[in-house]
Amino acid sequence: MEPSGRRVAAASVLTGAAAGLVGGLAMSLLMLTLRLLLGVATTSELLGDRIAAMLPVDFFLSLLSFFGGYNQLKQLGAGSVLAGQLAAAMAGGALLGYLVARERRARPEAVLTAGIGIRPLRVVIGLTIGAWILLVAALWPTLATEYAGLPSGPATLVSIIGLGVDLGAYLAVTLLAFAWLSRTPARGSDAAGPTRTRRWVLAGGAGLVLAAVSGGLLKRLFEMATFSYDGTQYSGSNLEPITPNDRFYQVTKNLIDPIVNGGLWRLEVSGHVDRPATYDLAAIEAMTSVEQETTLMCISNPIDWGLMSNAVWTGVPMARLLETVAPRAGAVEVLCHAADGYTDSFAFEKAMDPTTLVAYRMNGKTLPQHHGFPARLIVPGMYGEKNVKWVTRIEVVDQPAKGFYEQQGWGPNFEVPNRTRIDGPDLGQSIAAGSAVRLHGVAFGGDRGVRQVEVSTDGQRTWQTAELTYPGTMLTWAFWTYGWRPQRAGSYKLAVRMTDGTGQQQTAERRGTAPQGATGYALATATVRA
């Protein structure tokens, strides 16, 4: 009876795989629902961040260019985890089917509960708990992610419980589906065939419904996703010195940005301190605030791109919060944590600088969700990534600590070097000889201000001083303009460079964005026709 035994086992494995798929779909549905309603991090997000932080920067950038950008990579990552999860769910179900078939053959006399023996049941429950423990251990560094903005302790707990609930739902649905699919009809019933077929059709239908509902949820989540705006640049010819909030450049590591509940949100200031403190939003807003115009720029902003904007931020100097908690001797850095599990660090001295802020207003308005509601850091002179959005915890550390991007190998110097950009006019068009051309653009010197901008129209042989139409402050960009009247037809090599408020000139050395941000003059070629 070997072949038939084998056939029975195969049927059981197949039934298990189908049940596992239904269980996996139910688990995905639950996971997406918890994400949508409560901001509980999904495995796609937790695993994605866990892996992303471990990717060396060069490999990360080659992945970006291979798949066509950050958004494509994010989608591929999230999709792979979801697909992998369903595959694992089916494999788990198949294992259940195999164990049950073996049990039936080994101990046909044993009483099977709903067609599943106690021993297979024990094994799959054990394996599920094992998977939970393994997941928690593997994802530990990212478990404080909670997109509604819960403090890190409760956030970690919510992630752990969330994973447990997901796996529990998987196990329960898989067992039920398996028991139901493999239920043998009462002896003597001649409806065995049709009944079985109908059960499979029903199970298939249930699977389809689950898949459809999950698909609907995915669509909803996709509409909320960052794909439509991550990488938005502020560039073009109609730039204002103060960037309107809805045009401010945007960069985020997330698939879906946090929607922080301002009532639940707390800012913890803790770590290597004597008197850790926790603030709610009202407490932060009640403190004496400062208004500070500051320009932010992403480290991955190529010389001629627009991942750079300027706003007036309202907030509380971080030094005030730090003084309150009494940092201990030996504090070297602050490691800042956010609702999305993001982290970044900078020198304790920089944290104590009066211009380093915990900001909650942007150009006089409540901080927009995508820019970090309810609070973000403003760290003048350092690349955008240090300006942690949706900040939830400032941890004083006595050892240097690496944040999300620094772990990838960005840095170690995150100070914005001097830079210039040519914004206009459109040099794709040729210029008539003898006509007046108004060259214009921006210059940015981190927290050192912009003292002078120079323009060369002859391949860097001679330099002329440009006019600063918007001089800005030490912490902001400046707008420059230069009136040019080319007399002869030909091709002109333009270059723009700046000198910052400390007298330091922009370097001509061309350097790419990784790992410390791009350098080199702004260059362009103009064609002048007779």
Ligand SMILES: Nc1nc2c(c(=O)[nH]1)N[C@H]1C(S)=C(S)[C@@H](COP(=O)(O)O)O[C@H]1N2
């Ligand atoms: N919590 C959190 N903060 C973050 C990021 C993030 O992904 N998560 N991205 C950083 C990066 S790389 C940049 S350049 C700036 C962008 O800020 P903006 O979108 O408000 O312009 O936010 C920084 N702060």
Ligand SMILES: [Mo]
């Ligand atoms: Mo950035």
